[in-house]
Amino acid sequence: MPSVSVAEYGLTFNPAAAELLGVPKYIAIGMNVDGRLVALKPVTDLDEVKNPLPFPGRTRGGAVRVNSRDLVRALRRSFNLADPSGRYLCRWDETKGQLLVDLNVRLDSSQDEDVVDELERITRTDT
Numbered sequence: 114m115p116s117v118s119v120a121e122y123g124l125t126f127n128p129a130a131a132e133l134l135g136v137p138k139y140i141a142i143g144m145n146v147d148g149r150l151v152a153l154k155p156v157t158d159l160d161e162v163k164n165p166l167p168f169p170g171r172t173r174g175g176a177v178r179v180n181s182r183d184l185v186r187a188l189r190r191s192f193n194l195a196d197p198s199g200r201y202l203c204r205w206d207e208t209k210g211q212l213l214v215d216l217n218v219r220l221d222s223s224q225d226e227d228v229v230d231e232l233e234r235i236t237r238t239d240t
Contacts, residue, residue: 117153117214118200121185128175133205133212139165142184143211144191151188154211192216 115130126134134140137155141162144151156165166179188197194216202218205211 114220115203115205115212116200116220117203117212119185119188119197121198122182123178123180123185126177126179128172130203130212131172131175131177133203134168134177136170137168140168140179141165144188146191149192149216151214151216152206152209152211153214154209188216 115133116127117130118125118127134153134155137157139156139159139162141154141156142151142165143154154162155168156162159165166181166184168179169177185197188194197216200220201214201216202220203212203214206213
């Protein structure tokens with residue numbers, strides 16, 4: 114199940130989420146505040162967007178970490194989050210070619226296994 118973890122230093126993409134993004138040099142960030150979604154779009158040409166974040170090609174066990182305290186501060190401010198730290202469900206939007214991080218669906222170790230199975234099923238059918 115693809116997920117993105119938010120920590121005070123930046124974002125960590127689990128192997129499934131990193132695979133969905135591919136191997137771009139950069140990612141562009143968009144926010145849908147009403148829907149509580151963060152859009153992450155692969156970028157190859159720097160002229161395409163303003164202020165893209167470097168997306169490191171190096172992986173640790175398939176996961177990819179993007180360091181950006183500024184991004185985490187922007188998430189906290191934009192979504193009025195006291196503490197955005199946590200792991201969130203994400204899915205690929207085929208029509209827009211972007212990874213959507215759903216801040217409405219926080220995954221944690223206390224979550225029931227059946228709920229996680231259902232989220233995986235929904236994620237597979239949405240893409």
